[in-house]
Amino acid sequence: MTDTRRARPATYEMVLEHVEQRLTSGEWRPGDRLPPERELAARLGASRQAVREALRVLQAQGVIRSQVGTGADSGTVVVPAPARALGRVLQLHLAVDSFPVGDVTEARVMLERFSAEAAAGSGRDSASGLLQIRAALEAMDGDLDRAAFGAADAAFHVAIARATGNRLVGELTTAIRESVRGTLLDAMYGDGDWPPLRARLQDEHHAIWSAIADGAGGLAADRIEAHIRAFHGRLGG
Amino acid sequence: MTDTRRARPATYEMVLEHVEQRLTSGEWRPGDRLPPERELAARLGASRQAVREALRVLQAQGVIRSQVGTGADSGTVVVPAPARALGRVLQLHLAVDSFPVGDVTEARVMLERFSAEAAAGSGRDSASGLLQIRAALEAMDGDLDRAAFGAADAAFHVAIARATGNRLVGELTTAIRESVRGTLLDAMYGDGDWPPLRARLQDEHHAIWSAIADGAGGLAADRIEAHIRAFHGRLGG
């Protein structure tokens, strides 16, 4: 009895730690396959259930993806998907009153002001980023219904965030937007005449785009802030 | 065989959805106790293992906390802890190259500029917030060792974020800071003479504080940005 049971740190946590260690050390990289659950369990001296709980946690954190079968994509694979994971966490805590909706509005303003300014200042460094913003903008024109417009709207804002070249900010923007979808956006699309509202939103988006395209960072930031506040304002205040 | 197996959506996901529904609807609020695993399993017609996996996910998302026993705090309780959960997700994805360290620096700058500006502008609205910043600042003086100083340093920055009154921003700040602890901060504390570096950091912190206390939002933001960049700069280049 050398040790083995002194302040025992939960078996599944041991597994988790082991896997995270492999991920952090770079031994297992995105695209790699983890060992089968059974093998991992045997190797670590844990039950399969403990392994499964650990893997489930990593899955919830958007680091791995599991799939049955024998093929190339089968098994448990390292597949980073931060935005989904972050979005779910934020959404849950929003539901559970960890913070109010108004905080989310402010956070969005902060993030998207930053993004707009950075995108406007990026110049030729990220021509492709600017092109994607424009593509998203054009996809939003026409007489889309609320659902389709909502998706295109999200794509537009995310494209701006991505154009900053800062992936973390892009993920955070996506996540925060995801967290309030359904709570806010869907509700907001629900009242009033649709075509006029859509037209107004389209105008705002075009105005934001032109400021970014002109390299007018401050103006773009101000416009996107006004856009967001108007959007959230109908409900919160 | 009316249905039961048509595009079957994973048992544990069904449990997850059920619990999230209760959380979102407000039926289960922070502080409440969830039913025992066995009862939940029976009620949902799922196995205990499936229930456990779902609860494990929620635990990883920082929404619940489990504990054995019969007492008041025992069982599975709704206990929101967003920062820890967010921090772990970010940390993992940083390790797995979802985004580079430089992105984290930029995100920190964005968040903390926002926080500093907001804290400076808050005025008497949040006198207690300002007091807490000051308390954190004073706790940082003296000849602390690297570890103690690191903790106090974190407390100072988090206090500023909290003073904004925006809990979400506070959580995000804590999370981002948490994600780079160990990777960056510890490494950075490791080289060079300690007392001089500490003195310089103390000076910077005092300068930030005085700007906030004076209500000079822009100045505070600039100072905290310089502070962060200097801090991260030693490693990233």
Add this chain to the structure above:
DNA sequence: CGGAGGGGTGTGGTCCGACCAAGGTAGCGC
């Protein structure tokens, strides 16, 4: 010789039943 069918195999998904450990409680005996 070639293609279609079928069985074998590997993988995650699920369930059952059991036991352990920790913490509280109630009841029993001194």
Add this chain to the structure above:
DNA sequence: GCGCTACCTTGGTCGGACCACACCCCTCCG
């Protein structure tokens, strides 16, 4: 009346089994 001991509840863990699915390979028939 007090202390101690059984017992109960609850999460934690384990082993074994079976299912569903996807792929692989081998065989058999045209």
